[in-house]
Amino acid sequence: MCWSITYTLHENCSWAEVHPTSGFSSGEKDKIKVDIDTTGLREGSYSCPIWIKSNSGDGLFTVTVKVADDHTPPTVSIVKPKRGWLYVNGKELMKIGFVTVVLGEITVEVEAEDDKTEVEKVEIYVG
Incomplete structure (x- = not known):
């Protein structure tokens, strides 16, 4: 039996960008990259939820970044x-x-x- 998953990724943070925003998998591991740009962020901790929607279910993971003004x-x-x-x-x-x-x-x-x-x-x- 051959199965496949089609997925999309979405984030809504000005300082984070996820790549790729969609994909297709038939069992292999896909790499998801999150680029972080802390330019303009004040000192503190920031969290960005990233939603995954697929034909096999939905999920959520969070990227957390600590910015230090040093x-x-x-x-x-x-x-x-x-x-x-x-x-x-x-x-x-x-x-x-x-x-x-x-x-x-x-x-x-x-x-x-x-x-x-x-x-x-x-x-x-x-x-």
């Missing part, structure tokens, strides 16, 4: 290499004063945190 930069600290130490091929050998010396290769380690939002990435530029 003007304080994150705290970033270098964990390795430590200031004032001698490193050879990534191994910490001894404290030598105020200048860090690295001979060979080293993996730089950093810690980054923010009190309101997540830190997605830290970029280090050498040169």
Whole structure:
């Protein structure tokens, strides 16, 4: 027996857009993408209901977004290499004063945190 589902999706939020808005499935999983644009939203939590209508029944799911008004930069600290130490091929050998010396290769380690939002990435530029 072969069956198929035809569906449509609908949202009514200015900051969310669902793709695709309709589809057809005969058993495979379909990806539904929700684009979020927080431009112009004030700090707070926002929810957007998304309705699914199909020939097999209807449903509802909710997308929730938290917007943080964060003007304080994150705290970033270098964990390795430590200031004032001698490193050879990534191994910490001894404290030598105020200048860090690295001979060979080293993996730089950093810690980054923010009190309101997540830190997605830290970029280090050498040169």
